[in-house]
Amino acid sequence: MRLFIGVIGLYLVAALALPLGLMLAKSLQGSRDEFVGLANYVRYFSTPALSQSIGNSLGVSILSTVITVPLAFLYADALTRSRMPFRGFFKTVALVPILVPSLLPGLALVYLFGNQGLLKAALFGHSIYGPIGIVMAEVFTTFPHALLIVLAALALADARLYEAAVALRASRPKIFWTVTLPGARYGLISATFVVFTTVVTDFGAPKVIGGQYNVLATDVYKQVIGQQNFQMGAVVSVILLVPAVFAFMVDRAVRRRQVALLSARAVPYEPKPQPLFDLLMLAYCVVIGCALLSIVAISQFAAVVKFFPYNLALTWAHYDFDQKGGGGWASYYNSIRLALLTSVVGTVVVFVGAYLVEKARGFALGRGIFHFLAMLPMAVPGLVLGLAYIFFFNAPANPLNVLYRTMTILVVNTIMHFYTVGHLTALTALRQMDPEFETVSASLKQPFYRTFWRVTVPVCLPSTLDIAIYMFVNAMTTVSGVVFIYGPKTELASISVLNMDDTGEIASAAAMAMMIFYTNVGARMLHLILARALERRTQAWRRR
Amino acid sequence: MGKALRREVGAEEVGRTVTTPYLRISRLTKTFGAFTALDDISLEIVEGEFVCFLGPSGCGKTTLLRAIAGLDIQTTGRIEQNGRDISALPPTKRDFGIVFQSYALFPNLTAARNVAYGLENTRMPRGELVKRVHELLDLMGLAQHGNKYPAQLSGGQQQRVALARALATSPGLLLLDEPLSALDAKVRVHLRHEIRALQRRLGVTTIMVTHDQEEALTMADRIVVMNAGAIEQVGTPLEIYREPASPFVADFIGVMNFVAGTVVRDGAVRLGRSELACDVEGLAAGTEVTLAIRPEDIVVHDGGRSESNALTVRVDALVFLGSFFRADLAGDAAAGVLLRADLPADMVRRRRITEKSTLSVLLPPERIRIYPRSPVNR
Numbered sequence: 001m002r003l004f005i006g007v008i009g010l011y012l013v014a015a016l017a018l019p020l021g022l023m024l025a026k027s028l029q030g031s032r033d034e035f036v037g038l039a040n041y042v043r044y045f046s047t048p049a050l051s052q053s054i055g056n057s058l059g060v061s062i063l064s065t066v067i068t069v070p071l072a073f074l075y076a077d078a079l080t081r082s083r084m085p086f087r088g089f090f091k092t093v094a095l096v097p098i099l100v101p102s103l104l105p106g107l108a109l110v111y112l113f114g115n116q117g118l119l120k121a122a123l124f125g126h127s128i129y130g131p132i133g134i135v136m137a138e139v140f141t142t143f144p145h146a147l148l149i150v151l152a153a154l155a156l157a158d159a160r161l162y163e164a165a166v167a168l169r170a171s172r173p174k175i176f177w178t179v180t181l182p183g184a185r186y187g188l189i190s191a192t193f194v195v196f197t198t199v200v201t202d203f204g205a206p207k208v209i210g211g212q213y214n215v216l217a218t219d220v221y222k223q224v225i226g227q228q229n230f231q232m233g234a235v236v237s238v239i240l241l242v243p244a245v246f247a248f249m250v251d252r253a254v255r256r257r258q259v260a261l262l263s264a265r266a267v268p269y270e271p272k273p274q275p276l277f278d279l280l281m282l283a284y285c286v287v288i289g290c291a292l293l294s295i296v297a298i299s300q301f302a303a304v305v306k307f308f309p310y311n312l313a314l315t316w317a318h319y320d321f322d323q324k325g326g327g328g329w330a331s332y333y334n335s336i337r338l339a340l341l342t343s344v345v346g347t348v349v350v351f352v353g354a355y356l357v358e359k360a361r362g363f364a365l366g367r368g369i370f371h372f373l374a375m376l377p378m379a380v381p382g383l384v385l386g387l388a389y390i391f392f393f394n395a396p397a398n399p400l401n402v403l404y405r406t407m408t409i410l411v412v413n414t415i416m417h418f419y420t421v422g423h424l425t426a427l428t429a430l431r432q433m434d435p436e437f438e439t440v441s442a443s444l445k446q447p448f449y450r451t452f453w454r455v456t457v458p459v460c461l462p463s464t465l466d467i468a469i470y471m472f473v474n475a476m477t478t479v480s481g482v483v484f485i486y487g488p489k490t491e492l493a494s495i496s497v498l499n500m501d502d503t504g505e506i507a508s509a510a511a512m513a514m515m516i517f518y519t520n521v522g523a524r525m526l527h528l529i530l531a532r533a534l535e536r537r538t539q540a541w542r543r544r
Numbered sequence: 545m546g547k548a549l550r551r552e553v554g555a556e557e558v559g560r561t562v563t564t565p566y567l568r569i570s571r572l573t574k575t576f577g578a579f580t581a582l583d584d585i586s587l588e589i590v591e592g593e594f595v596c597f598l599g600p601s602g603c604g605k606t607t608l609l610r611a612i613a614g615l616d617i618q619t620t621g622r623i624e625q626n627g628r629d630i631s632a633l634p635p636t637k638r639d640f641g642i643v644f645q646s647y648a649l650f651p652n653l654t655a656a657r658n659v660a661y662g663l664e665n666t667r668m669p670r671g672e673l674v675k676r677v678h679e680l681l682d683l684m685g686l687a688q689h690g691n692k693y694p695a696q697l698s699g700g701q702q703q704r705v706a707l708a709r710a711l712a713t714s715p716g717l718l719l720l721d722e723p724l725s726a727l728d729a730k731v732r733v734h735l736r737h738e739i740r741a742l743q744r745r746l747g748v749t750t751i752m753v754t755h756d757q758e759e760a761l762t763m764a765d766r767i768v769v770m771n772a773g774a775i776e777q778v779g780t781p782l783e784i785y786r787e788p789a790s791p792f793v794a795d796f797i798g799v800m801n802f803v804a805g806t807v808v809r810d811g812a813v814r815l816g817r818s819e820l821a822c823d824v825e826g827l828a829a830g831t832e833v834t835l836a837i838r839p840e841d842i843v844v845h846d847g848g849r850s851e852s853n854a855l856t857v858r859v860d861a862l863v864f865l866g867s868f869f870r871a872d873l874a875g876d877a878a879a880g881v882l883l884r885a886d887l888p889a890d891m892v893r894r895r896r897i898t899e900k901s902t903l904s905v906l907l908p909p910e911r912i913r914i915y916p917r918s919p920v921n922r
Contacts, residue, residue, distance in 0.1 A: 436648035439615055442635035443642045444662030444713060454661075458652045541651050541693035 001360045001448060005370060008353045012373040014400065015416045019388035020380065026391050027234035040235045050219065050232075054239065057215040060131050060206075061199040061243075064138040068195050069188065071139070072146035075288055078281035080154045081180070083273045085282065091151075093289045095144045096296060099520035101477040101494045104513040105137035106208030107506055108295040111302050111309075118309055129211030137205035140295055142198050143288075146191040153187020154180070159269040172277075189254045193247040200243050201381030203480040208501055216240045217480070220383045224484060230390070237384040248379035296517065303511035318507040325503030326496030332515055335493035338410050339475040339523075346415040346422065346471040347464050354426035355456065359438055359448075378420035382480030385417055389485050405487025417481040418474045422467040429463035430456070461534060469527040473520050564627070566591040566749050567612070567717065572621030574607055574773075581607045582618065583773040592747045594740065596760035599770035600796065605753045608770070609719055612751065614638050626716060641710030645722040647702045649694040655705045656681065656690035662713045680708040683742070700731040707739070711746070718743070720752040724759060736763055757797050761785065769793050791915050794836045801839060801883050804917065807831045813914060820853050822912040832917040839870065841911035842885035844895065844903055853909055857883065859901045862892075871897070873905065 030036040045051050075094060079087050097105070112119050113128035126132055157180070165175045181188075203217040210218055216236055223233040302308040306315050322328035357371050377385070393404045403409040433456065441451040457464070479494045486495055493516050500509040565588035574582035582604050589595050597605035610616040612623060614635040622631050630638050649658050659677045668676070681690050684704040694702050703723060710718060723739070724732045740763050743750050754760050760767045761781040769776045769784060769792075777789040788794035791802065805815040807827050813820050813835060820835070827833060845854065857875035860882070869892045873883040885905065887897065897903065 434644075434646050434648045436644045436646060437650065439613075439635065440642060440644070440648045440709070441661075442615075443613065443638075443640055443710070443715075443719075445636050446662065446665060447636075450665065455650045455652060538652065541653075541695050 001356065002363055002366070004352065005356045005360060005363065005366055008349060008356065009366065009370050009373070011349065012353075012370065012416075012419075015412050016373055016376060016380075016385075016419075019385070019392035020376075022391045022395075023234050023237060023384070023388040026231055027238050029231055031231060040231050044232065044235050044239070049214075050236070053214045053216050053219050053236075056131070056213060057200055057217070057240075058243070060134045060138065060215065061196050063131070064135050064142065064199045065192055065195045067135065068139045068142050068146050069150075069191050071288065072143055072191065073150050073184070073188065074284060075143075076147055076150040076154050077180070078285050079151065080157070081269075081271050082278045082281040083271050084278040084285065086285075090285045090289055093292060094147050096292055096517075097140050097142075098144045099473060099477070099524070100296065100517045101479055101497060101513055102137070102141045102202055102204030103208050103479060103494065103497045103501065104299055104510070104517070105140040105295050106133065106205050107497075107501065107510045107513060108299045108302075109133050109136055109209055110506060111298050111510075112294075116309060127211065129209055130213040133209035133211070134206050134213065134215070137209055138199045138202060140292065141202065141205065142195040143292065145198060146195050149191040149194060150184060150187050153184040153190075157183055157269040162269055186254050190251050193251045193254075197244050197247040197251075197379075200247075201240060201383070201480070203383055203483070204498075207479075207498065217381070217383055220387060221483065224387060224390070230387075233387055234391070237381075237387050240381055241379070241384055244381055245379045252375075296514075299510040300514050302507050303514055305507075308507065318505075318511045321496065321500075321508060321512060324500050324505045324508045326498075326500040326505075326508070326512065327491030328496070331491040331496040332493045332512065334407070334490055335476055335516070336519065337407065338414065338492060339472045339519075341407070341411045342414045342418075342475040343468045343472040345411060346418070347468045349415060350419060350422035350467055350471075351426045351457075351460070351464050354423050354430060355452065358427055358430045359456075361438075374423040375420055377416055377418070380417075382417050382478060383483070385413065386481050386484035389413055393485070405485065405490065407490050409485055410482055410490055410492070413481055413485060414475045414478060415471070417478065418471055421470060425463055425467050425470070426460070429460040433459060458538075461538075462531060465527060465531055465534070469523060472523050476516050476520050476523075565589055566593075566626055567751075568622075568624040569608075569612070570622045570624075572608070572611060572618050572623065574604075574611060574616065574618045580773050582611065585621070585773075585775060587768060587775065587778065589749060589751070591749055594743050594750045594752070594763060594765045596764035596767045597751065597753045597770060598757060598760040598767050598796075599755065599776075601755060603770040604773040605755075605768075605770050606721060607773075609721055609751060609753045612717075613640055613642055613719055639715055640717040640719050641713065641715035642719040642721065643703070643706045643710050643723045645726050647694070647706040647726075649702055649706055649709075651694055654691050654693055655686060655697065655701075658694070658705055659690075659708045659712050661709060666713075676712065680712055684708045698731075699727045700735060703727065703735060704738075707742075711748070716749065718748045718750040720750065722753055722755070725754070725756065732759075739763065761797075769796065771796075788836070788913065791834055791836065794913065794915075799839050799884065801835075801837050801842075803835045803837075803883070805833050805835045805914070807833055807914075813912075818855055820907055820909070820912065822853075822909045822914060824914060827914070827916060833914045834917045836913045836915065837883075837907055837911055839884040839886040840868075841908060842873075842883060843906040843908065844885075844887060844891065844897075845906050846904070853907045854904050855907065856902065856904050859897060859899055859903060862897070862899050864889075869897075873903070 027040055028035060028037060030039070075090075078084060079091055109128055111117060113123055113133070114120070117128065120128075123132065128136075161179050161183070162175065165179050170178065201217060203221065206213070206215045206218045207221065216239060220233050220236045220240065223229045223236060303318050304314055304316070305312045306317070321332070327334070353370065353374060357367050357374070360367060389409065392398060393401055393409055395401060403412070437451060437455055438448060441448065477494060479498055482492060483495060483498065486492055491499075493512055497509045497512045497516075500506070500512065567589040569585060569587045572582055572585040573580070585604075585608060597608060599605045607616060611618045614630070614633055614637075617632065622629065624630065625639065650661065653661070656677050659680050660673060663673050663676060677690070678687070681687050684707065686701060686704055686708070689697060689701060694705065697705065707723075720739075724735055727735065736759060752760075752763065761784075764781060766778060767781055767784050768778050771792050777784060777793045779787075779789075784793060784797055788797060788800075794800045795802070803815055805813045805820075807824050807829050808814050808819060809829050810824060811821055813822055813824060813833060815835060822835070824833075855875055857873040859871050860874050861872040863870045866889075868886045868888055871885045871887055873885055883905075
């Protein structure tokens with residue numbers, strides 16, 4: 001078992017710890033790799049053009065958070081506390097943004113509010129290129145993440161508390177303030193930090209619609225790609241790590257407390273019909289749902305007409321990717337390959353890793369370090385990880401540099417980038433299993449791997465499917481993690497979107513982004529069918 | 545150590561031929577940081593014996609079981625099984641079958657596959673394996689349930705599958721970790737008898753951990769009463785009940801009256817204003833002691849003054865408990881102390897005893913146990 005921990009541990013070290021360490025070191029070096037102490041940082045903070053990005057980043061992040069979290073909370077309240085119709089449909093609609101790259105809302109906003117936009121007048125002369133556009137795009141992107149967290153928190157509601165409040169003749173608003181809100185407070189805090197971190201580290205939206213408004217994420221990109229100033233790129237990355245790590249730590253602390261809240265035995269809450277309230281909630285969900293769908297719809301529409309909004313004649317010309325600035329159709333197939341590889345290899349690595357952390361006996365220090373490394377990627381923005389990979393895998397002295405610009409390194413990077421959520425999902429599933437399975441097997445003189453294969457894997461299969469689809473969808477949409485390390489032969493669909501947008505082929509960019517969307521929808525549906533089939537097959541031994 | 549002596553006497557009183565013990569635990573200690581979970585435990589178990597580890601939660605009984613299984617290796621000490629030193633062996637190298645409170649049945653395998661689990665991967669031919677599984681399921685009365693999954697079985701049935709699985713490999717030692725506590729009362733009582741009968745039939749040496757004294761009293765050949773990581777007493781159920789070695793055991797097993805008194809001379813103890821005859825176990829006059837007597841041992845009598853150990857008491861409260869009444873007795877003679885007595889229902893009716901009645905009760909000398917009073921034990 002120690003051997004297995006060692007092997008996967010080594011993977012985490014090579015794919016995460018060493019690159020990050022090297023990046024920290026780079027931020028302290030000059031252009032000829034000599035040690036210069038904090039000189040780079042001093043230069044960064046004494047260059048207003050650079051350091052003002054910190055304020056910009058914080059500004060858009062806070063604004064996006066303040067808008068997204070209440071919107072998501074109300075939406076979650078509608079889904080869980082009202083009896084409005086089509087709740088399942090509205091939940092599905094709200095999750096659509098997860099399936100598209102974060103570049104897509106930027107493109108759609110350009111069509112809606114750009115210089116030739118339909119709704120340009122609604123901005124009263126302000127430009128969509130800049131903080132307004134970034135915030136709008138980020139609200140779209142982060143809405144489902146906030147919603148899922150708040151939904152989970154509201155699902156814990158205890159019906160007895162509501163009954164007690166009603167019996168004490170509390171009014172609806174009073175019940176909201178004294179029961180609903182306190183019950184969901186950890187969820188709200190968690191959602192706040194998740195949204196904040198996502199926005200601070202997001203690269204796609206500010207790249208497409210940020211215009212001249214610099215934020216930390218685009219600065220890293222500009223320093224590295226535009227000016228080839230890797231040291232300064234490392235400095236900005238380290239600065240970008242600070243809020244992400246801080247938010248991550250607060251979130252972990254809060255989640256730990258929420259677990260304690262869960263342990264009490266609660267009676268699930270069942271809302272009763274309240275015509276007026278249900279109607280208002282329905283209206284609200286319709287508005288939000290339309291807003292979310294309109295972003296996707298406008299992208300698809302613009303992709304199939306000649307020149308939106310002037311010439312609305314239908315055409316497939318924008319799908320002729322091979323004639324455009326990006327990587328052509330090849331990049332789309334590369335993305336599919338990456339997503340499949342990431343999903344298969346990633347699920348195996350993540351699940352076996354989580355199993356070792358949870359079920360191995362002894363070797364506590366090794367398992368502790370392993371768990372820490374598994375949790376770390378959550379706090380590391382994709383751009384930072386990508387830049388760290390340049391430093392580590394492009395170094396001539398590193399025997400692993402044969403991997404540079406190959407599909408393998410993209411897979412390694414993407415697995416690492418999305419490792420934590422998969423790890424936590426697997427841990428949750430493993431913790432629901434009787435801890436004595438391994439003991440019983442040992443008493444029956446069976447090797448641990450036999451129990452793993454015969455019992456653990458079959459019982460955890462639904463969770464492993466969840467990890468696989470999560471890895472697949474994210475591998476399709478990610479930009480930030482891979483933008484520094486793709487090669488001429490390994491350009492991806494999401495990168496193509498970025499590059500076609502750069503060369504002004506926005507309609508093709510939107511078309512490619514929508515290809516990613518449809519692929520993800522297809523993958524999701526396949527996942528659903530598989531999960532259903534699995535459920536039917538294992539119904540006999542599953543309770544409920 | 546006095547305890548060690550008592551233990552050996554106890555083993556002989558069971559009436560077994562004294563052989564080399566099957567399991568010998570010597571000077572076992574287990575610490576978790578500053579906390580001592582097992583404190584110098586020594587114990588011997590002979591082949592075919594059914595032994596219960598009994599004690600309140602946190603007393604170390606489960607830790608001891610897990611040390612025997614090799615799941616949590618002891619800090620110091622030695623365990624020998626069948627003459628073999630197994631102290632440092634991992635669970636896979638030891639010879640035992642185990643059943644947990646949660647059963648830990650593999651949910652995705654049928655009852656039959658669960659039972660077969662430990663037999664697969666051995667060199668046992670397929671046909672023999674199938675036969676053995678059938679045998680075991682038959683033995684447990686589960687013949688027609690072999691193809692069901694654990695979730696489709698009742699708690700009692702699941703428990704029996706777990707037992708069959710543990711016994712499938714014919715282990716020399718069967719370990720049961722609170723096997724009945726997840727079941728409801730009726731099934732529990734039924735399974736007690738079943739497990740006991742099965743153990744007798746197979747003759748497998750068995751250790752069961754439980755916090756349920758009734759379970760231990762009805763099932764065990766010998767009971768090991770544990771408290772705070774140490775063994776308080778080892779003995780047959782009858783010994784443990786009749787002659788508890790310490791106030792802890794007396795209090796933990798059954799119901800016991802405790803009354804403060806003082807040794808007057810050899811064979812007599814002062815209790816309030818009365819003097820009671822009893823065995824003072826060599827304690828010197830003037831020693832502060834605790835008297836202990838079980839409620840059912842207090843006898844109502846006709847009040848002949850000549851009777852020794854008689855007390856005049858008033859009935860403060862009378863609670864009907866089916867076959868008997870539990871009476872709270874108080875009296876000047878007993879210096880304000882309260883005694884509980886279990887009075888047979890028909891006797892209470894015959895004598896027309898009610899609350900506020902005045903009675904004369906006997907405390908039979910041979911039923912009184914005394915313990916030196918320490919500030920810790922009440």
